Amino acid sequence: MTPTTRTRWAILGLTGPAYLWLAGTIFLPLTAMLVLSFLDKSPLVPQPASFTLANYQAYFSKSFYWPLTRWSIELGLWVTLFCFLIGYPAAFALAKRVKGRWREAIFLLIVLPFWSNALVRVFSWTMVLRSNGIVDVAVQSVFPGAPTIDLLFSYPAVIIGLVHSYLPYMILTCYIALQAIDDSLIEAGRSLGANRFTTFYRVILPLSLPGIVSGAALIFVPVIGSFMEPRILGGTKGATLGMNIEEQFTVTANWPLGAALSFILLAIVLVIFGILYPVLRRQGGGA
Amino acid sequence: MSEVAVIGAVKRYGQVVALGGVDLTFADGEFFGLLGPSGSGKTTLLRAIAGFIDMDAGEIRVDGTDIARIPVHKRNIGMVFQNYALFPHLSVAENIAFGLDVRNVPKGEIRARVGESLDLVRLSGLEGRRPRQLSGGQQQRVALARALVTRPQVLLLDEPLSALDKHLRQEMQVELRRIQRQIGITTIFVTHDQEEALTLSDRVAIFNQGRVVQAGAPREVYERPVNRFAAGFLGEANFLQGKVVEVAGAAARVELASGGQILVPATGLSVGAPVLVALRPEKISIDPAPADAAVAPNRILGKVSAAIFSGSSLTYRVAAGDQTVIVFEQNKSRAPLAEGSAVVLDWPVADNVVVAP
Ligand SMILES: Nc1ncnc2c1ncn2[C@@H]1O[C@H](COP(=O)(O)OP(=O)(O)O)[C@@H](O)[C@H]1O
Ligand SMILES: [Mg+2]
Numbered sequence: 001m002t003p004t005t006r007t008r009w010a011i012l013g014l015t016g017p018a019y020l021w022l023a024g025t026i027f028l029p030l031t032a033m034l035v036l037s038f039l040d041k042s043p044l045v046p047q048p049a050s051f052t053l054a055n056y057q058a059y060f061s062k063s064f065y066w067p068l069t070r071w072s073i074e075l076g077l078w079v080t081l082f083c084f085l086i087g088y089p090a091a092f093a094l095a096k097r098v099k100g101r102w103r104e105a106i107f108l109l110i111v112l113p114f115w116s117n118a119l120v121r122v123f124s125w126t127m128v129l130r131s132n133g134i135v136d137v138a139v140q141s142v143f144p145g146a147p148t149i150d151l152l153f154s155y156p157a158v159i160i161g162l163v164h165s166y167l168p169y170m171i172l173t174c175y176i177a178l179q180a181i182d183d184s185l186i187e188a189g190r191s192l193g194a195n196r197f198t199t200f201y202r203v204i205l206p207l208s209l210p211g212i213v214s215g216a217a218l219i220f221v222p223v224i225g226s227f228m229e230p231r232i233l234g235g236t237k238g239a240t241l242g243m244n245i246e247e248q249f250t251v252t253a254n255w256p257l258g259a260a261l262s263f264i265l266l267a268i269v270l271v272i273f274g275i276l277y278p279v280l281r282r283q284g285g286g287a
Numbered sequence: 288m289s290e291v292a293v294i295g296a297v298k299r300y301g302q303v304v305a306l307g308g309v310d311l312t313f314a315d316g317e318f319f320g321l322l323g324p325s326g327s328g329k330t331t332l333l334r335a336i337a338g339f340i341d342m343d344a345g346e347i348r349v350d351g352t353d354i355a356r357i358p359v360h361k362r363n364i365g366m367v368f369q370n371y372a373l374f375p376h377l378s379v380a381e382n383i384a385f386g387l388d389v390r391n392v393p394k395g396e397i398r399a400r401v402g403e404s405l406d407l408v409r410l411s412g413l414e415g416r417r418p419r420q421l422s423g424g425q426q427q428r429v430a431l432a433r434a435l436v437t438r439p440q441v442l443l444l445d446e447p448l449s450a451l452d453k454h455l456r457q458e459m460q461v462e463l464r465r466i467q468r469q470i471g472i473t474t475i476f477v478t479h480d481q482e483e484a485l486t487l488s489d490r491v492a493i494f495n496q497g498r499v500v501q502a503g504a505p506r507e508v509y510e511r512p513v514n515r516f517a518a519g520f521l522g523e524a525n526f527l528q529g530k531v532v533e534v535a536g537a538a539a540r541v542e543l544a545s546g547g548q549i550l551v552p553a554t555g556l557s558v559g560a561p562v563l564v565a566l567r568p569e570k571i572s573i574d575p576a577p578a579d580a581a582v583a584p585n586r587i588l589g590k591v592s593a594a595i596f597s598g599s600s601l602t603y604r605v606a607a608g609d610q611t612v613i614v615f616e617q618n619k620s621r622a623p624l625a626e627g628s629a630v631v632l633d634w635p636v637a638d639n640v641v642v643a644p
Contacts, residue, residue, distance in 0.1 A: 184372040190359040191337055191366040192386035193437060199360075202389070206376045 037259035044253060055260030065241070065261075069268070072241040076224035079162040080216050086163070087170030088212065092204075094171070095178035096186075110168050118165065122232045125161045126152055129233070153235035161229045166222070170215035177211025178204070213280050217273070225265055241265055289350045289440035289473055290315045291336065296345035298331050298497075305331040306342070307497035313441070316471045318464070320484035320505075323494030324520070329477045331497075333443050336475065338362050349440055365434030365472075367444045371426045373418035379429050380405075380414035386437035404432040407466060424455045431466065442467070442474045448483065460487055481521050485509065493517050514643040518565035525571075525612050527564040527639075531556050538636065540584060545610035547587040551639040563644050569615040570638040573603055576629040586633040587612075591626050605630060 037056070041049040059065050094106060113121060128134045131150035139146055151157045181204060189199035227242035241261060248258030291313040298306040305328045313319045321329045334340045336347055338359035346353050354362055373382050380401050387397045405411045408428035418426055427447060434442060447463075448456045464487055467474050478484050484491050485505040492502035493516075501508050501517045512518035515526060527549065529541040539553040541562055551564060580588055589607035601623055603614040612632060624630060 182370070182372065184368045184370060185374060187337075187339060187359075188366070188368060188372040188374070188433075189385070190339075191364060192389065192433065193360050193363075194385070194389040195358075195360045198389050202385070203374060207374075 033259045033262065036256055037263055039256045042253055042255045044255070049256075055257045056264070058257060059261060059264050065244070068239055068241045068244055069265075071238055072224050072265070073268070073272075075158065075162070075226070075230070075238070075240060076220045078159050079166060079223045080220045082159065082163045083167050083170040083219050084212060084216065087167050087215065088174050088208075091171045091174035091178055091211075095175050095181075096183075110171050113164065114168060118228065121165065122161055122229050125157070125164070125233060129157050129160070152233065153237055155234065155238050157233040158230050158238055161233045162223055162226060165229065166219040169218040170212075173215035173218065174208060174211040177208040181207045209280070220272075221269055224269060225262075291441055291473060291475070292346075292348040292351075293332065293336070294346045294348065296332065296335060296347070297343045298328075298335060298340060299343055304497045306335070306345075309345070309497070309499055311492055311499060311502060313473055313475055314490075315473055318467050318474045318487060318489045319476065320488035320491040321475065321477045321494060322479070322481060322484040322491050322521070323500075325479060327494035328497040329494050330445055332494075333445050333475060333477055336441065337364055337366055337443055363437070363440045365437065365439035365442045367427075367430045367434050367442070367447045369446045369449060371418075371430040373426055373429055373433070375418055377417075378414065379410065379416050379418070379421070382418065382429055383414075383433045383436050385433065390437070400436055404436040407435070407469070408432045408462075423451050424459060427451065427459055428462070431463070435466075435470065435472070440473065442472045444474065444476045446477050446479065448478070449480070456483075463487065485521075493520055495520075511640060512565055512642055515563060515565070518640070518642055523568050523613060523615075524565045525568060525610075527566060527610065529562055529564070531558050531560045531562060534558060543587075543608075543610070545608035547582060547607065548584045549639055550584045550636045551641050552637075554641075556641070562641050565640045565642045566612075566634065566638060568602070568613040571612070571614045571632050571634045573605070573614045573616055573624065573630050573632055575624065576631040580629075580631050583633075585636055585639070586631060588629065588631055591624050591628050591630055594623050594626055596623060603630075605632060607632070 036043070038051045038053070039049040040052040040054060041047060043049065090110075094103060098106060126133075129151040130136070131148050131152070133150075133152070135151065136149045139149055151160070185203055185207070186199055189203045190196075194202060225242045225245075227240060227246040230238055230240045231243055242265070245258050245261045245265070248254045248261065293309055293311045293313075296306045296309040297304075307328075309328070309332060311319075311332075321332065323329055331340065335342050338354070338357065342355070346355060348354070349362075374385065377385065383401045383404050384397050387400060392400075401414070402411070405414060408431055410425060410428050410432065413421065413425065418429065421429065430447070444463075448459050451459060460483060463476075476484075476487065488505055490503060491505050491508055493500045493508065495516050500520075501513045503511075508517065509521055512521065512524070518524040518526070527541075527543055527545075529543040529549070531539050532542045532548075533540040534553050534556060537553055538550045539556045539562075541549050541551055541564070543549060549564065551562065556562065576588055582588060587607045589605040589612060591603055592606045592611070593602075593604040595602040595604075596618075599618055601616045601618055603616065603624065605612045605614055614632065
């Protein structure tokens with residue numbers, strides 16, 4: 001065997017298991033769901049099913065899907081935006097200001113939410129946000145005459161809950177990007193006459209853009225399909241497409257429709273990334 | 288162009304004294320080398336001048352004005368970093384234009400000045416490249432062009448050539464000197480390479496433990512070191528220890544601890560005073576000892592304990608009493624002296640430099 005063919009075999013041997021696993025866990029179920037989305041009956045029913053486009057047509061013909069979709073996308077944008085506004089400064093402080101032991105301690109606090117059950121996390125927010133909840137009581141004790149604060153079952157409640165869940169992704173990806181920026185680049189910027197703000201805007205921000213983009217992608221994609229947080233914290237307000245999809249599977253047992261809606265959601269995500277990709281590529285070209 | 292004066296600079300990091308009261312004046316247009324072992328405070332001084340650190344005491348004056356309160360971005364300095372610190376997301380031209388851009392220089396002028404700078408460092412044609420597409424030497428040139436394009440008052444370089452291989456380093460030394468001469472900018476250059484400091488600098492300062500041990504023209508510092516550290520750090524030196532036994536006119540006779548006598552300039556010496564003499568190995572002539580070899584001042588007998596051949600020159604280690612004397616000799620026609628052979632060493636009186644311990 002020549003070295004090159006041997007290398008090829010080695011690559012195949014090393015990557016093979018990973019590809020098999022990915023094919024098994026992503027490709028197969030996705031294909032099954034794709035087929036399912038074109039059926040006219042749920043596979044749970046004994047009658048034989050036939051192929052149809054009706055499930056996709058339903059999305060475009062029924063007017064109530066559009067507000068659900070719009071709110072899902074808006075929710076994705078809001079949550080991503082707030083995660084950026086809160087997470088980026090935190091990551092910056094952690095990467096460039098905090099040193100040594102403290103950094104590890106703060107890191108632990110950031111990943112701590114990941115270790116608790118998502119359902120517990122969301123339900124604990126209901127106790128904080130409802131009237132006579134923790135926020136309300138705290139505000140009343142400081143400003144006795146203030147109007148009652150009841151955030152539960154509102155748009156802000158959903159956003160707060162989701163930001164809390166997904167913030168660590170933004171902090172971690174931005175931290176990694178910021179930490180890779182050599183301090184001498186920042187000093188070079190300053191020595192060339194740029195003040196702190198200009199140095200941030202012209203050097204730090206563009207170099208950390210890849211971290212922001214991956215954080216945004218990691219947050220936007222799951223949030224736009226979320227259903228648990230909107231249901232528990234939003235109640236009847238702000239139903240999302242994700243909630244509707246979940247109902248098709250668990251309540252109405254209309255699996256084909258649920259599958260079709262899932263693929264529409266996937267298509268929306270892909271279209272958004274397709275539009276943003278060239279823009280981001282140009283911006284973050286160097287890194 | 289400007290004169291920079293550092294007056295009583297002190298900087299402490301906890302117990303560590305990074306700068307312990309440094310006084311140095313960098314003349315207008317001068318190329319000044321800061322030399323010293325690692326951790327001696329060279330970088331700290333450079334960073335204090337640049338404005339990246341606040342000193343605990345002392346002043347830095349540029350053309351007579353104290354700049355302590357002026358933030359980094361308002362000091363008009365050019366800095367070249369050890370790792371070049373080129374912006375990876377910007378092209379060569381954008382890197383060079385950065386300092387002009389943030390000063391809101393008109394676009395047309397930026398283009399002209401970037402072009403001039405590229406010519407100066409001989410990189411025309413590469414303006415569109417990204418830093419990672421350049422070789423180490425080219426990156427170095429971009430860093431230099433970027434630091435100079437804003438026409439700073441002072442150019443600061445912190446071990447700029449240490450990342451380059453030997454050949455490229457020599458080429459860049461010549462370039463650096465050419466560019467510095469061409470624009471006549473006051474330049475402060477940190478290096479731990481003594482040869483580099485001696486070849487490039489108009490003046491050098493030797494640092495040790497946060498203090499300037501000696502400052503002056505390279506030749507002066509090399510030929511007349513003030514103390515043992517300066518003599519040993521810059522080049523090689525033999526140290527001869529002894530006691531003054533006689534002062535006669537301009538010369539003092541010193542009895543060496545290892546045996547033999549030498550004559551040294553008498554300035555400030557009296558009989559009985561202990562002296563330490565630094566003697567450069569290349570000043571000593573070495574010859575086979577004749578059978579009737581006699582000892583005289585500045586003439587001692589010994590035995591070759593090692594002869595190291597290195598092409599153009601030879602290094603001998605000669606045992607004279609319990610002192611080992613190192614001697615450099617040009618590789619002339621004579622066959623190298625064999626190890627174990629008896630030799631006689633002599634040298635001019637003027638090459639005995641009395642130094643502080
Ligand atoms: N930021 C810092 N924190 C603590 N000690 C420092 C810091 N910077 C430098 N030092 C110490 O100050 C001394 C001088 O350092 P430096 O100026 O970098 O030396 P050089 O450049 O001559 O090698 C060293 O002992 C170093 O450990
Ligand atoms: Mg240093």
